[in-house]
Amino acid sequence: MTKSCKDYIKMxxxxxxxxxxxxxxxxxxxxxxxxRPYKILMxxxxxxxxxxxxxxxxxEALADRGHKVVILSGLPQSSKHPNVLxxxxxxxxxxxxxxxxxxxxxxxxxxxGTFAITLPAMAREMYKVPSVxxxxxxxxxxxxxxxxxxxxxxxxxxxxxxxxxxxxxPGMDARQSAILGNVLNPSYAPNLLGSYPHPLxxxxxxxxxxxxIFIPFFWRNWAVVPLIQKEISAQFxxxxxxxxxxxxxxxxLINSHFSITTPVPLLPSQVEVGAMHCxxxxxxxxxxxxxxxxxxxxxxxxxxxxxxxxxxxxxPEYIKTFLEAFRRxxxxxxxxxxxxxxxxxxxxxxxxxxxxxDILGHNNVKVFISHGGLLxxxxxxxxxxxxxxxxxxxxxxxNGMFVKDSGLGHMLVWEELxxxxxxxxxxxxxxxxxxxxxVAKMSASLRDQLTTPQERAVFWTEYVIRHRGSPQLRCPxxxxxxxxxxxxxxxxxxxxxxxxxxxxxxxxxxxxxxALFNSNAKKKKx
Ligand SMILES: *[C@@H]1O[C@H](CO)[C@@H](O)[C@H](O)[C@H]1NC(C)=O
Numbered sequence: 015m016t017k018s019c020k021d022y023i024k025m026x027x028x029x030x031x032x033x034x035x036x037x038x039x040x041x042x043x044x045x046x047x048x049x050r051p052y053k054i055l056m057x058x059x060x061x062x063x064x065x066x067x068x069x070x071x072x073x074e075a076l077a078d079r080g081h082k083v084v085i086l087s088g089l090p091q092s093s094k095h096p097n098v099l100x101x102x103x104x105x106x107x108x109x110x111x112x113x114x115x116x117x118x119x120x121x122x123x124x125x126x127g128t129f130a131i132t133l134p135a136m137a138r139e140m141y142k143v144p145s146v147x148x149x150x151x152x153x154x155x156x157x158x159x160x161x162x163x164x165x166x167x168x169x170x171x172x173x174x175x176x177x178x179x180x181x182x183x184p185g186m187d188a189r190q191s192a193i194l195g196n197v198l199n200p201s202y203a204p205n206l207l208g209s210y211p212h213p214l215x216x217x218x219x220x221x222x223x224x225x226x227i228f229i230p231f232f233w234r235n236w237a238v239v240p241l242i243q244k245e246i247s248a249q250f251x252x253x254x255x256x257x258x259x260x261x262x263x264x265x266x267l268i269n270s271h272f273s274i275t276t277p278v279p280l281l282p283s284q285v286e287v288g289a290m291h292c293x294x295x296x297x298x299x300x301x302x303x304x305x306x307x308x309x310x311x312x313x314x315x316x317x318x319x320x321x322x323x324x325x326x327x328x329x330p331e332y333i334k335t336f337l338e339a340f341r342r343x344x345x346x347x348x349x350x351x352x353x354x355x356x357x358x359x360x361x362x363x364x365x366x367x368x369x370x371x372d373i374l375g376h377n378n379v380k381v382f383i384s385h386g387g388l389l390x391x392x393x394x395x396x397x398x399x400x401x402x403x404x405x406x407x408x409x410x411x412x413n414g415m416f417v418k419d420s421g422l423g424h425m426l427v428w429e430e431l432x433x434x435x436x437x438x439x440x441x442x443x444x445x446x447x448x449x450x451x452x453v454a455k456m457s458a459s460l461r462d463q464l465t466t467p468q469e470r471a472v473f474w475t476e477y478v479i480r481h482r483g484s485p486q487l488r489c490p491x492x493x494x495x496x497x498x499x500x501x502x503x504x505x506x507x508x509x510x511x512x513x514x515x516x517x518x519x520x521x522x523x524x525x526x527x528x529a530l531f532n533s534n535a536k537k538k539k540x
Pocket of ligand 1: 173174175176177178254259262264482483484
């Protein structure tokens with residue numbers, strides 16, 4: 015073979031390889047190319063790491079399409095994509111919140127109360143941060159703005175008179191659904207902090223109805239938004255109220271999927287993109303791989319309380335209980351733990367960072383001990399690993415109840431934690447095949463979709479841009495007052511009419527009876 019011929023073949027092989035890599039990388043294979051690269055602004059100034067993880071998967075799917083994405087958050091850069099630019103406002107508030115997560119769980123409203131302090135403070139300072147101010151001034155250059163719905167009312171000055179969409183990072187949130195005009199029925203739809211096995215008993219429906227009303231009232235009218243509004247109004251006196259701006263969203267992408275939650279009716283403007291961040295496994299570092307294999311047929315227990323809860327913030331008595339339990343188990347335990355662990359038995363390996371999805375996707379991992387954060391739950395279901403959930407705060411108790419009710423594993427509460435309980439729960443999950451069977455079934459349903467969640471997120475974002483805010487998606491119910499929506503005026507008028515009718519009939523009967531009586535009396539007289 016001549017040299018040039020060899021080079022030619024080599025070149026073609028390289029091109030083919032690059033093409034294959036590009037195709038494997040692209041999560042949006044089914045979509046036609048966009049009309050032009052768009053400029054997209056993502057606002058999640060008050061987001062935890064896990065909320066940001068949803069946005070990272072989303073931003074990279076958009077960036078793979080050639081769009082330029084700018085992300086404003088309070089967290090360090092985590093994307094290496096050349097089309098993703100991250101801006102960190104560096105205000106400390108969200109970071110501080112993680113210190114007391116074990117305390118948070120015990121406070122009213124699952125810890126929502128702390129936001130009444132941090133969010134107004136952020137609203138006061140954020141627009142003074144030079145990088146944020148600059149971004150705010152350039153906001154009209156973007157084709158679309160994407161806001162993390164939960165906790166981020168402080169970002170709404172950006173979206174005034176501009177098309178925007180929201181991402182419901184905690185999954186279906188009845189309060190957020192109502193903003194778009196889809197008021198969910200508390201007779202069966204879970205609230206943000208609790209879910210019940212179906213069908214709900216009368217008592218559960220009373221509690222659920224109370225929560226459906228209380229959570230929005232607490233957030234929007236009482237403890238949080240009014241305080242943010244005061245700070246924002248002081249800086250932007252001509253801006254419409256934040257809650258009016260919020261109602262002008264074109265679309266919401268919901269981080270849920272019907273196979274892993276209670277199915278509910280959705281509007282065209284509510285698109286499910288749950289488990290968008292889940293992906294097939296990548297190879298593990300060699301030593302970790304051999305350690306997992308080395309556990310033999312007993313297998314491995316993976317233990318992580320997520321990105322917000324750091325191992326060292328766990329009260330020492332809990333650590334002792336876990337170590338005592340692990341000492342009694344034949345499995346190996348891989349624990350995401352920051353700091354030093356004294357007296358750890360030989361079957362326990364700790365590490366401050368672990369590639370969670372690649373571990374969950376490993377054949378020898380039998381169970382995941384989790385705090386029940388939504389992303390961890392989604393990853394566990396996607397990779398078909400049964401769970402032992404120990405919820406700490408927020409929506410975690412709800413997710414724990416879901417795991418228990420769906421037969422995906424067990425839930426334990428921290429206050430009643432003991433080595434016996436841990437050992438019993440883990441042994442049951444590992445030895446009884448029903449948990450693995452249930453989670454594998456759910457996983458198969460979650461993966462069985464016409465389009466990928468990334469594809470849908472990208473398609474609908476581009477759709478809203480192409481259709482300039484897509485007014486055709488909006489449900490008129492979003493513009494109605496409660497009186498109009500519940501038809502209280504109509505019911506009231508009908509009742510009034512009925513009352514008048516009854517009055518009329520009463521009068522008529524009285525007149526007739528008087529006439530009859532009179533004529534009878536007359537006859538008698540005669
Ligand atoms: C509401 O949204 C539309 C389309 O997205 C936009 O054109 C309009 O200016 C927005 N209104 C306000 C008050 O922000």
